[in-house]
Amino acid sequence: MHPSxxxxxxxxxxxxxxxxxxxxxxxxxxxxxxxxRCSDDKMKDSELPIxxxxxxMILLENWGQLLPKIRTSAAFISENGLPGxxxxxxxxxxSPVPAPGKMINVGLNFYDHAEExxxxxxxxxxxxxxxxxxxxxxxxxxxxxxxxxxxxxWEAELAVVMGRKAKNVPVEQAMDYVAGFTCHNDITDRQLxxxxxxxxxxxxxxxxxxxxxxxxxIVPVEAVPHPDRLRIRCLLNGExxxxxxxxxxVWGPAQCISYLSGCTTLLPGDVIALGTGxxxxxxxxxxxxxxxxxxxxxxxxxxxxxxxxxxxxxxxDIPGVGFLQNEVANNES
Numbered sequence: 058m059h060p061s062x063x064x065x066x067x068x069x070x071x072x073x074x075x076x077x078x079x080x081x082x083x084x085x086x087x088x089x090x091x092x093x094r095c096s097d098d099k100m101k102d103s104e105l106p107i108x109x110x111x112x113x114m115i116l117l118e119n120w121g122q123l124l125p126k127i128r129t130s131a132a133f134i135s136e137n138g139l140p141g142x143x144x145x146x147x148x149x150x151x152s153p154v155p156a157p158g159k160m161i162n163v164g165l166n167f168y169d170h171a172e173e174x175x176x177x178x179x180x181x182x183x184x185x186x187x188x189x190x191x192x193x194x195x196x197x198x199x200x201x202x203x204x205x206x207x208x209x210x211w212e213a214e215l216a217v218v219m220g221r222k223a224k225n226v227p228v229e230q231a232m233d234y235v236a237g238f239t240c241h242n243d244i245t246d247r248q249l250x251x252x253x254x255x256x257x258x259x260x261x262x263x264x265x266x267x268x269x270x271x272x273x274x275i276v277p278v279e280a281v282p283h284p285d286r287l288r289i290r291c292l293l294n295g296e297x298x299x300x301x302x303x304x305x306x307v308w309g310p311a312q313c314i315s316y317l318s319g320c321t322t323l324l325p326g327d328v329i330a331l332g333t334g335x336x337x338x339x340x341x342x343x344x345x346x347x348x349x350x351x352x353x354x355x356x357x358x359x360x361x362x363x364x365x366x367x368x369x370x371x372x373x374d375i376p377g378v379g380f381l382q383n384e385v386a387n388n389e390s
Contacts, residue, residue: 166332301334
């Protein structure tokens, strides 16, 4: 699960019934307090105080203080190793931020996704934003998606995790407020999202319990110097369904952060998911022209499209950021 070009990742994991914050280096996980203290002792370096890190939120609220020590510890572990690690397969990955203060998603932010739905993106277009969900919506790689109907769809997305308080931030400075990147799957019930009069109900269709897979870890922002070059794929039981690029974004992460910080104060631990590319389930097997979204809906109601079923494994794969896989449960689970 650990991206090969990042020196480390930060996760929340469950081991023997207890939850911890982890430092991930070379496919192994160290409990973060153990990693910082032990590497600190070995390096004889006590210049920075260490805050007891019992949750990812505590880490992110102290991001400026702890980041230099985390970097140094990860570099030391990478070169010298450190006792007390666990293999990634031995822990259960929860969402790296299990209870974000805010999770905000961007709607209609990819040119190719708009095209597959029969929509055009004019010059000067502003994407829409919506509240995704709470701690019951957000899950990690070890947790299952509980479907709410026969029309539950996927949307593979790149997400940013905030590391500093941001208010009215210029676009040019926006990425300075980001702790890192992670993977997200914007699970969507297309049936519940579509109201009889044709309007969209994002809350009912997207904010349900377990509909916000996130993770498996936060990759530091400095490890992703060119987020606009990232490839974002979604695989259903190993078959590629989405294969898009961040260069398809209407608004990049900096512009989204800047805009949102002008609407509300962004805080450490807030998550912003940046939209999805072409290849969503309800568009499978049908092509539409401009203004023909109704044909996709009609096709879905007549049995068309591909949707999640119990036992399916749905994966978001963003090389350099992570590999997030979730199983679909029985809807009675």
